[in-house]
Amino acid sequence: MKISIWQIIKIELMKFLRRRDIFAVFAIVAMTFIYAVGMRDESFKGTENQNALLWLVVQLLTSTVLFIGPVVCAFIGTQMLSSEIDNGSISLFTVRVRNRKKLYLAKSISLIIISVIFFLFTVLVLLGVYAWIVSSGSKFVSGTLTGNNVGALLGMGLMVFLFTYFLMPQFALFVGIKLKPLMAIVAAFGLTVVCNHVLTYTFIKYVNPMSYIYTLAYDVLETTDVVIMEPGFVLKTVMGQVLVSIIYFVLLTVWGLKSFDRKEF
Amino acid sequence: MSLLEIKNLKKKYGEFEALKGLNFSVNAGEIVALLGKNGAGKTTLLNSIAGYIYPTSGDILYKGETLLKSENRLNEFGILIEPTFIPYLNAHDNLDILLKITGIYDDEENIDELLTEVGLKNKTREKTRAYSFGMKQRLGLAQALLNKPQFLILDEPFVGLDPIGKEIFKKIIIQKAREEKVGILFSSHDLEDVEEICDRIVLIDGGEKKFDGVMEYTKTYIAEYVSSNDENKTEKLETEDQDEFMEVLLTLKSSGVKIINLDIRKSSLYDLFKDG
Numbered sequence: 109m110k111i112s113i114w115q116i117i118k119i120e121l122m123k124f125l126r127r128r129d130i131f132a133v134f135a136i137v138a139m140t141f142i143y144a145v146g147m148r149d150e151s152f153k154g155t156e157n158q159n160a161l162l163w164l165v166v167q168l169l170t171s172t173v174l175f176i177g178p179v180v181c182a183f184i185g186t187q188m189l190s191s192e193i194d195n196g197s198i199s200l201f202t203v204r205v206r207n208r209k210k211l212y213l214a215k216s217i218s219l220i221i222i223s224v225i226f227f228l229f230t231v232l233v234l235l236g237v238y239a240w241i242v243s244s245g246s247k248f249v250s251g252t253l254t255g256n257n258v259g260a261l262l263g264m265g266l267m268v269f270l271f272t273y274f275l276m277p278q279f280a281l282f283v284g285i286k287l288k289p290l291m292a293i294v295a296a297f298g299l300t301v302v303c304n305h306v307l308t309y310t311f312i313k314y315v316n317p318m319s320y321i322y323t324l325a326y327d328v329l330e331t332t333d334v335v336i337m338e339p340g341f342v343l344k345t346v347m348g349q350v351l352v353s354i355i356y357f358v359l360l361t362v363w364g365l366k367s368f369d370r371k372e373f
Numbered sequence: 374m375s376l377l378e379i380k381n382l383k384k385k386y387g388e389f390e391a392l393k394g395l396n397f398s399v400n401a402g403e404i405v406a407l408l409g410k411n412g413a414g415k416t417t418l419l420n421s422i423a424g425y426i427y428p429t430s431g432d433i434l435y436k437g438e439t440l441l442k443s444e445n446r447l448n449e450f451g452i453l454i455e456p457t458f459i460p461y462l463n464a465h466d467n468l469d470i471l472l473k474i475t476g477i478y479d480d481e482e483n484i485d486e487l488l489t490e491v492g493l494k495n496k497t498r499e500k501t502r503a504y505s506f507g508m509k510q511r512l513g514l515a516q517a518l519l520n521k522p523q524f525l526i527l528d529e530p531f532v533g534l535d536p537i538g539k540e541i542f543k544k545i546i547i548q549k550a551r552e553e554k555v556g557i558l559f560s561s562h563d564l565e566d567v568e569e570i571c572d573r574i575v576l577i578d579g580g581e582k583k584f585d586g587v588m589e590y591t592k593t594y595i596a597e598y599v600s601s602n603d604e605n606k607t608e609k610l611e612t613e614d615q616d617e618f619m620e621v622l623l624t625l626k627s628s629g630v631k632i633i634n635l636d637i638r639k640s641s642l643y644d645l646f647k648d649g
Contacts (some may be wrong), residue, residue, distance in 0.1 A: 196457030
């Protein structure tokens with residue numbers, strides 16, 4: 109009997125839930141809790157009257173620039189393939205799903221779904237923490253959902269999602285064909301470090317997804333939510349990063365399909 | 374027509390040739406033992422059939438059709454090569470997920486039956502990461518039998534098993550071959566077990582086939598006696614011909630020669646294994 113891509117995706121999602129990887133979210137939001145405690149007892153120093161959206165984007169960005177987000181998301185990616193190659197359980201699939209390309213593609217699509225679930229769960233937890241700060245009457249939070257620059261902030265949220273929650277797991281999935289889980293995570297960490305440190309070089313800034321995030325971040329966050337961003341500029345920046353992310357995703361998938369097809373276990 | 378046919382199969386790792394053009398076949402209902410010293414190429418061959426590695430050249434035919442290009446080629450196979458599981462799932466869920474990969478849903482009865490058959494009835498809810506090697510072998514056999522295979526590939530199936538486990542495995546293997554006409558190819562270093570259950574032996578060494586056939590066991594009759602020329606010396610008679618042996622023995626006895634020792638040595642699989 110032939111198994112469809114959708115059936116493999118269902119199995120992968122079931123495995124994701126059984127692994128309880130979703131709790132890795134708490135590693136991402138650990139830093140947020142520290143900020144939250146500071147905001148509640150007013151020992152925090154920083155922007156006051158933060159609305160929920162601004163707070164959310166700042167926290168997502170912080171977890172990315174501190175490498176926590178990319179490393180945790182890379183870990184999720186390694187669980188899909190590298191770990192299975194490492195413990196041999198991949199053979200359960202390769203013996204029965206003879207079309208390796210179908211198997212890799214199903215894993216890649218599953219990982220996108222998992223990334224979305226993981227991101228939404230992170231957002232939910234972060235909003236929960238925001239509500240917890242609001243309940244203390246802290247001056248650092250306004251208690252409102254949005255303020256200025258909604259488009260720019262949503263765009264930044266999307267870009268952080270694409271870099272941290274979408275590309276990093278896909279990168280870990282790809283390098284996991286050749287590397288053991290820990291080494292795949294180290295590779296993802298290394299890539300994040302490089303992306304964070306080559307932001308302004310002439311050509312590289314256009315192919316570096318982090319450059320686009322910083323371009324908006326400087327303007328939105330440095331001006332503490334006061335300056336109104338020009339929508340055209342925001343759109344151009346976000347679309348630039350979306351395009352770069354799609355190109356990387358396609359490249360990683362094509363290379364992954366070829367590499368996994370040739371892989372001997 | 375043979376159920377499985379290995380045709381001029383070669384596998385190279387760089388300059389090293391692990392398989393040098395192997396040819397042999399396995400029929401339905403036949404138990405074939407694959408023997409060879411460490412590094413002979415047994416696991417490379419089994420891995421090639423299982424699709425874990427790609428042969429450099431040659432072909433593997435199943436029911437006359439090539440296995441190397443078929444998408445669902447192994448759906449009729451049960452494979453036990455190094456038992457592997459999803460470590461965070463228990464035995465029952467591992468089998469359940471395997472059924473789903475095969476495209477079969479909700480066959481609880483089959484799962485429970487198999488786990489009972491391999492002696493894991495009371496361990497079904499334990500995570501497999503906590504299993505001993507012997508328990509993993511048992512669950513590995515259950516995995517191999519899950520899709521009611523028509524061909525079984527077993528790499529060292531008796532390793533790590535206690536005597537009861539071994540008996541269960543042998544019984545299942547024989548029953549599958551005799552009653553369900555399953556073709557079975559298994560490798561083992563446990564020659565006593567091989568002698569007990571196999572119909573045919575394929576011996577490989579250095580990636581080449583050295584023997585393919587039914588083991589013919591011979592008896593060698595041995596008599597040790599005092600030399601008629603020198604009382605301090607002993608002579609030895611060795612023959613496979615029983616009549617000749619009896620004749621010589623009677624002649625020796627009638628001429629008063631002192632016989633020191635009489636022995637019958639049965640040839641064993643070890644002789645074949647040792648001589649390659």
